[in-house]
Amino acid sequence: MNTFEEQRAEERAAIDNERRAFERRQAALLAVTKQFYPQGNGHPAAGDLDDLDIADAEWKTANAEVERITDEIRTGKRR
Numbered sequence: 001m002n003t004f005e006e007q008r009a010e011e012r013a014a015i016d017n018e019r020r021a022f023e024r025r026q027a028a029l030l031a032v033t034k035q036f037y038p039q040g041n042g043h044p045a046a047g048d049l050d051d052l053d054i055a056d057a058e059w060k061t062a063n064a065e066v067e068r069i070t071d072e073i074r075t076g077k078r079r
Contacts, residue, residue, distance in 0.1 A: 007078055014065045021055070021062040028055040 002010065028051045035044040072078035 004079055011069055014062070014069055018059070018062040018066045021059040025052070025055040025059040028052040 028048070031048045032044045032052050034040055035048065036042050069078065
């Protein structure tokens, strides 16, 4: 088991990583949605759609880590 300080550092890193991934996902989503009517022509660029898929996958991974830590706290596996 990690020390208290190591656990807090892991928690902070997981939260920071999830926040950055969320912000990247949000920016990618906005880039795609701006290409729809009335601002765009309704045909998002393939690269923007790819970026959204990648950002979404990264956020899901980061969010799963936060959820794992949260579950450990709730079940008493983590101090």
